[in-house]
Amino acid sequence: MEQPWSRSDVPRKIDGLVGRMGKDGRPVIYALSDEGDVYTLPMGQNSTHRKIQGAGVYSEDATDLGYVNSIALIGDALFVTGYHSQLYRLTDIDIDWFHKEKLPQAPETYDYLVFGDLNGISETSLYMNVTYSPTSTKRQLTEEEEERAAELFELGKTDEALAIHHAAEGQTRVLEGRLYHWNGQEWRIVAKPRSGKHYPEPETLSDIFVESKDKIWAVGGNGVILFGNAEHGFQDISFKGNDENLRSITKFKDRMVIASDYALHWFDGHLLSPLKPVLDPSINRNIPNPLKVQAVGDILYYFDTKHGVHTFDGERWTEIEIPPELLERDFKGLLAAKPR
Numbered sequence: 001m002e003q004p005w006s007r008s009d010v011p012r013k014i015d016g017l018v019g020r021m022g023k024d025g026r027p028v029i030y031a032l033s034d035e036g037d038v039y040t041l042p043m044g045q046n047s048t049h050r051k052i053q054g055a056g057v058y059s060e061d062a063t064d065l066g067y068v069n070s071i072a073l074i075g076d077a078l079f080v081t082g083y084h085s086q087l088y089r090l091t092d093i094d095i096d097w098f099h100k101e102k103l104p105q106a107p108e109t110y111d112y113l114v115f116g117d118l119n120g121i122s123e124t125s126l127y128m129n130v131t132y133s134p135t136s137t138k139r140q141l142t143e144e145e146e147e148r149a150a151e152l153f154e155l156g157k158t159d160e161a162l163a164i165h166h167a168a169e170g171q172t173r174v175l176e177g178r179l180y181h182w183n184g185q186e187w188r189i190v191a192k193p194r195s196g197k198h199y200p201e202p203e204t205l206s207d208i209f210v211e212s213k214d215k216i217w218a219v220g221g222n223g224v225i226l227f228g229n230a231e232h233g234f235q236d237i238s239f240k241g242n243d244e245n246l247r248s249i250t251k252f253k254d255r256m257v258i259a260s261d262y263a264l265h266w267f268d269g270h271l272l273s274p275l276k277p278v279l280d281p282s283i284n285r286n287i288p289n290p291l292k293v294q295a296v297g298d299i300l301y302y303f304d305t306k307h308g309v310h311t312f313d314g315e316r317w318t319e320i321e322i323p324p325e326l327l328e329r330d331f332k333g334l335l336a337a338k339p340r
Contacts, residue, residue, distance in 0.1 A: 036055025190233070
C-alpha cells in the first residue's frame with residue numbers, strides 16, 4: 001500500500017485547507033496561512049507558494065488588514081476571506097479582490113466586519129458568514145475623575161470608585177453575526193442569527209454547508225442552526241435548551257452531522273443526539289474539536305489535537321496513523337511504504 005503521508009514545512013500557522021482532484025486523478029491540496037500565504041500541494045509533485053499582498057500581521061507587506069480566516073474552492077477559483085472585510089479571488093494566474101467596491105460595509109456604531117466561512121453553488125450564488133465588530137464606547141477618564149476615584153479608593157469607598165471607572169466604559173456591545181448572499185450583482189443580508197430562536201441576544205455563525213441549491217445550512221454559537229436559502233429565506237430550527245457552541249455541519253450518509261465544541265452529534269431536524277460510537281467516552285468540554293468535520297463519499301473525516309486524524313464509516317472509527325518521522329523537524333520527503 002502506498003504511504004499516504006508526506007510533509008511540507010511552511011513558516012506560518014495554517015488555518016484553512018481545501019482540495020480537489022487534479023487532471024491526473026491525484027489530489028491537489030490548497031493550504032492557507034493566517035498571513036495570506038497560499039500553498040498548492042499536488043500529490044507527488046513539488047509544492048508552490050503565492051502570497052496575498054497586504055494580508056497578515058507580521059508579513060513584510062502587511063498593511064492594517066490583519067489575518068485571513070478561511071479558504072473555499074468554488075468552481076475553478078479559490079476564495080479567501082479576512083479579518084477586516086477582505087474577500088479575495090484566486091485563479092491559476094491571478095490574485096485580486098472579489099468585487100471590492102461591492103463588499104458589505106460596516107454600518108455606524110461598528111468598527112469593521114470580519115468575513116468568515118464562505119460557501120456556495122457558483123460564483124453567482126455565494127454565502128458568507130460575517131461578524132459585526134462594534135465600536136468601543138470606552139473613553140479615558142478625565143483628570144478630575146481620576147483624582148476623585150483615587151480619593152475614594154483611599155477612603156475605602158471601593159464601590160464608588162469603581163462606579164466612576166464603569167461609567168467610562170460606556171454601553172456594553174457584543175459581536176453580532178449576519179449571513180450574506182451574493183447573487184452576482186450585490187451582497188444581501190439573508191439572516192440575522194440570534195442565540196437560538198428562543199432568545200433575543202444576537203449570535204455569530206461559524207460554518208456554512210451547501211447541501212443543494214435550495215438547502216443551505218449554517219450553525220453558530222449557543223445552538224444556532226439555520227436552514228433555507230436566499231430566495232425563500234432562512235428558518236432558525238434550533239431548539240430551546242440547546243446551548244452548545246456549534247462549530248461545523250456536514251451531511252453523512254443521508255444524516256446531518258454537527259460538531260459542537262466538545263463532541264459530534266447527529267441532527268434529525270429537531271434535536272441533537274450523540275454520534276455513537278464516540279471516539280473517547282472520557283472526552284471533556286473544551287477539548288479542541290475539528291474546526292471542520294467533512295464527509296467525502298461514504299467516509300466522515302475528523303481531526304482534533306487530542307485524537308489526531310480519524311475516519312468513520314458509519315459503524316466504527318479508524319485512526320489514520322501519523323508516522324513519528326513526519327513530526328520530526330528534519331524530515332525530508334516521502335516515507336517508505338510499510339510492508340503489508
